[in-house]
Amino acid sequence: xxxxxxxxxxxxxxxxxxxxxxxxxxxxxxxxxxxxxxxxxxxxxxxxxxxxxxxxxxxxxxxxxxxxxxxxxxxxxxxxxxxxxxxxxxxxxxxxxxxxxxxxxxxxxxxxxxxxxxxxxxxxxxxxxxxxxxxxxxxxxxxxxxxxxxxxxxxxxxxxxxxxxxxxxxxxxxxxxxxxxxxxxxxxxxxxxxxxxxxxxxxxxxxxxxxxxxxxxxxxxxxxxxxxxxxxxxxxxxxxxxxxxxxxxxxxxxxxxx
Ligand SMILES: O=C[C@H](O)COP(=O)(O)O
Numbered sequence: 001x002x003x004x005x006x007x008x009x010x011x012x013x014x015x016x017x018x019x020x021x022x023x024x025x026x027x028x029x030x031x032x033x034x035x036x037x038x039x040x041x042x043x044x045x046x047x048x049x050x051x052x053x054x055x056x057x058x059x060x061x062x063x064x065x066x067x068x069x070x071x072x073x074x075x076x077x078x079x080x081x082x083x084x085x086x087x088x089x090x091x092x093x094x095x096x097x098x099x100x101x102x103x104x105x106x107x108x109x110x111x112x113x114x115x116x117x118x119x120x121x122x123x124x125x126x127x128x129x130x131x132x133x134x135x136x137x138x139x140x141x142x143x144x145x146x147x148x149x150x151x152x153x154x155x156x157x158x159x160x161x162x163x164x165x166x167x168x169x170x171x172x173x174x175x176x177x178x179x180x181x182x183x184x185x186x187x188x189x190x191x192x193x194x195x196x197x198x199x200x201x202x203x204x205x206x207x208x209x210x211x212x213x214x215x216x217x218x219x220x221x222x223x224x225x226x227x228x229x230x231x232x233x234x235x236x237x238x239x240x241x242x243x244x245x246x247x248x249x250x251x252x253x254x255x256x257x258x
Contacts, residue, residue, distance in 0.1 A: 004213050006229065007169055007236035008253045009043040009130065010243025011070060011098060011217075012050075021050035022057055027246035029063050032253065037064045040236070042253055043096055044243070045070050045130075048084050051092045059093070068096025068127070071104060074117035076124070086125030097122050098238075100156060101132045102175045112155025119156050123164040130169040130238065131156050132217070133196070137176040145174070145188075146195045153199055162204045169213045170196055171238040177218025179241055183228075189216040190231035197233050222251035229255050 016024055025044065032042060043066040046054055054067045073083035089097060099122065100115035115131065122129040133152040135145040149172065157165060172192050177184050193214045200209035216228050217238030228234055243249045251257060 002210065002232075002235070004211065004235045006040045007043060007213050007215060008040050008239070009045060009068075009096070009215070009236065010239050010249050011045045011101070012047065012244060013070070013103070013240055014047060015244055016046060016050060018050045018053040021046050022053050024244075024246055025054055025057050025063070025065065028065060028250065029057075029061065031246065031250045032065070036250075036253055040253060041066060043067060045096065045098055051089070051094065055092045055094075066095040068094045068098070068130070070098045070101065072097045072099065072118050072121055072127070074114060074121050076121065086121045086127060089127055090125045094127055096130050096169070097127045098171075099129045099131050100152070102134060102173055102178060106175070112152055115152070115156040116158045116160070119160055119168070123160070128167050128169060130171050130215070132171045132173055132238070134171075134173040134175055134192075134218075140174060140176055145192055149192050150195060150199045153196055154203075157203060162208055165200070165204055166208045166211050169215060169236070170200075171215040171217050172196060173217035173238060179219070181219050183219045183221075183224050184216070186227045186231050186234075189228055189234055193231065193233040220252060222248055222257040225252045226255045226257070 045068050069089050073085045076085050076087055099118040104110045119129045133149045135148040139148045174184050196214050197209050200212055213235035215236040215238045216234050220237045220239045221242045
């Protein structure tokens, strides 16, 4: 049994406006108990426009729920229209920021080099990156999921020192399982999550690798979370669609279909 505290995070993607965000976080706060927070860490990743509202609620009511952003600029300031910087997210007391989500890679052409720059931008500003990696269906069908995913890990961690890397969260999200209802089997998830930990051990040593939390993401629901969380190298879930329903997300946080 590892002493890694699982991180159960809801990635809201482009859903819930700031008023809906307040109602949603209030529901979570009402349902989650100290017992839940002893077992897991709970976080939400709302759209940028919701972060200030979520911060005000979390600060005002001293909630234990953490929050973060879905993306970060690789630059700290300047003429980058539409971007949101690390210092801005830090000012909003974000704990986490997702980097390299497959939807960023797919729709915005984000490369491993950009992910690397974003990981560094996160650390530069005191934020913890949730680095998202994972293969598409073609790669999976060809049986190259491990090599593909480890190459993404290598690319994003280029020149990231151990002192930073030890706090990273890595989310393994097979693209073919995102929003499709197709879930990787627990064994599929373990295969790649275990390989990621192995690569971290090669890059930074076994001790550091044992500290890093590796999440699984892709159609996680209350009905399948327990089997996925039972895998030795799965330390949490990055939940998309099912995280938009507060009751369902609370069940997922508890690894329970009840
Ligand atoms: O970031 C979350 C993942 O993309 C999973 O999304 P999903 O749970 O809707 O499949």
